[in-house]
Amino acid sequence: MGQDIALSNPGDIVPQNQALATTDRVIFQNGEVEQGWEAVPRGFLREERETHYQVGRLWRALIIAAAVLALLNSGRLVTMVSGLSVGPVEDTVIVMSETWHEQMNERGLAQFAEEVRAKIDAWRAATWEDVEEDLPAGEREGALLRGPQSGV
């Protein structure tokens, strides 16, 4: 819920050390500045609101990104926590991450990482002969027109 901010000058006023929210209302009062208030340029208010909004937006984005990684990259989480030292807290964390990974596996989410890795591994293992076989048909015809290689 927003709060009322009194305007005591034609310019905009922000109370000292008071949190700004986009739902704050600015109320025009008579012409005196009350103690604890200061006049700031409109640009400052705009920048404050923009920063407040962007911080919230980015924070939500970071949380969503973390959630996406937890869902799709549970295998890496298990690998990482396996390196923790031995201890009751660490053991609990390891068991929880392994359980989480099993759950993601059952739902098929953990397979995406393996599929991407398999694709990359296939590209890494490809040879120049494999690339020639994958050439479009027209280019292969050009190769045939240059003459048979087998002498048949």
Place this chain on the structure above:
Amino acid sequence: MLFPTFEFGVFFLVVFAVGWELRRDPSWRKLFLVGASYFFYGWWDWRFVGLLVLSSTINFSAGWLLDRLGRPSMRKTVVALAVILNLSILGFFKYYGFFLDSLRVLLETLNLERDLPFVQVILPVGISFFTFQGISYVVDVYRGHVRASHSVLDVFLYISFFPQLVAGPIVRAADFLPQLDETPRLTRAMGAIGVVLILSGLIKKMVIANYLASELVDPAFFDPSVLGGADLLIGVYGYAVQIYCDFSGYSDIAIGVAALLGYKFSENFNQPYRASSLQDFWRRWHISLSTWLRDYLYIPLGGNRGGGFATYRNLFLTMFLGGLWHGAAWTFVFWGAFHGAALGIESFARQKLNALAPPAGEEPGYITRLSRPLNRVLGVIVTFHLVCFAWIFFRAENFTLASTYVTGLADWSVPSLYVTPFIAALIAGSLCFQFTPPKLAEWLARPLEYAPSAVLGLVLGLGIFLIWAAAPAGVAPFIYFQF
């Protein structure tokens, strides 16, 4: 802690949340960021946190004294003392072992063997970077380019700020300290470019640099005598791309992380392999270091004000010391000296060619107009190969290995073992990005500026997921951590 790790991810989430929560209380915010930066540095080795405190104290004290001293001779003494202290710390940790080894070899050559003290000195991560940053603060205060900060917190944060602490960019006090005096801001553009730079840096480092290192460069430089010219040539191309992606990737992540915390850093790389001359290359490669060397070494030595020979001498000395900065090995010194000599020769050639050019105001002929793009293409090719030749010495462990590598380039009788379609595509694709429009990152960030948080989160999350899935196992350290 390394950037592309889970630990850093958790660390950054905490710093982002708490840092912005404290934005209306600048002192607490800076104190928190200093604490976070020291925690980040201590994660590597807590024993060197004291060194960071010492370096920051020396530089703050020097700035404070310069602010109070009016007499020029006293001010000069303070600057000299601060620079000597900074370089002494750097010299001890970085060059003590190198000095002893070189002395031992010299004494053995002269049949004057002695038992020299054996001291194994651990190189603190980032010491070259934060030392140079401290020196730039003191010198800039002396020159009046920046006012001495009265806040210990500001100077400590300037020197230890974690995004650029361990591998740059070397940030100037004149660029960073004024940002600490202002209320921190986060705009749409900063948020979007931060995300794009972080993803770009992770792709460069975790995918391109790591694959090239493990599948081409490390085998090629391990024993070049068993490989043919094709593998060695592609190997050096691969190293050129690897070191660019490794270092510029780190810089991208550092600049992106700083942007998400509300701070603006200048770019550190500007498509260096599209340079058509070595002078142009050094305006595009490791910009923060090359400008540091220009402002605090080349210009104080006299720059190009003393005529031909003095200019070439100053160029050579600057690059020679720049090579030494990179590491305590004669191969780095040779790399720097090569660039210094080549820059001098290029400067001389440019002067002579300019003398042959048509007078100003005269309409260039058809041949002249046609030759300009051809000259540029030739310049790009020649510059790239000169830089690659020097990279051989930068990467090789010693001169023997480097000379084996160079001579092996002439032998094309051995069939290629490492030039696979995947490696060729990585190198060719990376080099193509050297010729895209310069502000590509800003262009890619624009659609994200107004995207909802869910879309931004999906882009970031899926991007990191794909990078992690595609990258080889393990996290290789950044090359420039050894400097």
